[in-house]
Amino acid sequence: MDTPSTKTTQAQPPVIDIEGLTKSYDQLTVVDHLDLQVERGECFGLLGPNGAGKTTTLRMLLGMTPPDSGVLKVFQQSIPAFSRQIRRQIGVVPQMDNLDPDFSVRENLRTYASYFGLSGRDLEKRITHLLEFARLTHKADALIDMLSGGMKRRLTMARALVNDPQLLILDEPTTGLDPQARQLIWQRLRELRHTGHTLIMTTHYMEEAQRLCDRLAIMDHGKIIVQGTPRELIQQHIEPHVIEINGVGQEKWRAQFKMDESMRFETLGESLFIYAQDEKAIVADLCEFDDVEFIHRRANLEDVFLKMTGRDLRE
């Protein structure tokens, strides 16, 4: 299995196949007729504001939340009917760590492995390897309470790999990590992808999604609004250039500048954002002005995300 994923042939069935998946809590529809396919060997990112239904979707994939309706298949097996058996092939990083506080780092890996029926010398070797993978070798005998938040997250990640899974389900794997730890996790996730693993992950870091994911879906109110490669999403859903303007002179500048059809502007807090097909005229004009600061950059995934899901805070 550890072969690099060549571009998969069309004939291969998707690892995850979701059709019309729906889930409500009381009156609230949390996942709403969701359709989603994840192909073998791909890293798929599920994005969306707080409460969009990402965790609920992942929980349903694992058979930990029964869906109200829809078809859900993982490795071509129906979920939740076969979820317990299928979880043998899955590694999970839950949104909330649930490490065992009564055990040391190494014992946590050993105990979790025992739930898969794994033990013995091969396992011990694997654990040693996983501790290195998560850079926790020096903490192998520490109790969980002695670990920092980031170390716990790395341990959870190592734990998810203890059964050598084909599919990884990662719910915000890098939330709360410092930049170094995040880089480490990114590197590890890339390695996993290159060794043919299939990944589905959620994240609130657009930069992370843009770097790691082959394909993305942006979800809101339980529905997928857009789907595609990061590049496609940026090309199709947002103007290519962004100019962010600050400073006392911005009002005055805006009053005199002539916008055309190809430009769109938004204010967010103190700043003025212009989305444009072509930046030159704007930049040239801004350069004439003294009391404005501005940055010109290419549009990124965050711009798409904010455009698609709005700028309001979610409850």
Place this chain on the structure above:
Amino acid sequence: MNTEVTDVSMKDDGLREVGWLRWYPVWSRNMRVWRKLIGPALLGNIGEPLLYLFALGYGLGGFLGKDIQGLEYVVFLASGLVCSSAMNTASFEGMYSAYTRMAVQDTWIGMLTAPLSIRDIITAEVIWDGTKSAISVTAILLVASIMGLVADGWAILVIPLAWLVGACFGSMALVVTSLAKNYDFFLYYFTLLITPMLLLSGVFFPIDNMPEMVQLIAKALPLYHALGLMRPLMIGQMPVDILLHLMVLFAYIAIAMPLAIRLISRRLLR
């Protein structure tokens, strides 16, 4: 690569996984945690019954100055306390400790991302509750026999019985746990069921002189039947109505355990 996908379902149905043993790693996890805390854990489980034994057995017993059912009071009491400690140990484990694993540490949620089901977990918990009761009872039995309060070798049968009694009270406790919103909730169960049972089933005194009604209620509850089996074995007699007592204990398990599985599934898998 395609073949491997079909493997996914094959593996589980194949010989590699023995389904009914899936409780074992969960039981073993509890056992290993317990071993780490063995000092306070054992002290808690056997300290109290032994204190009662000394204080009431010799204190009150000497004061009574007469035999109960032909036994010295301290002997009568020892056999009762062995039984009630099986009940208490499993009840505490099935409530406070299980609740911690279920709702505080998310231990069970973690297990549910592995190839385990709620049924596997609850089966393991019930077996574990029985195990803990058997351990406590073994320790108390040891002390009691050193003190000369145990009639003969047949008393060793009390240990497997303690396992059964623990499984019974553990199952019941898990039902309560499945409904609990916090630790305080367990006080209801202790006050309304466990304590009355402890006082009215014959642990401290025979219930023959109690009102008819009280006797009837006691006989519908499991502790009375646990005593019916355990006490004779400790005092060198052959228990009577063995089948009836066993059936009542098994009936409580047969009802409480599936109910606990159902309620906990509803709580965790939503």
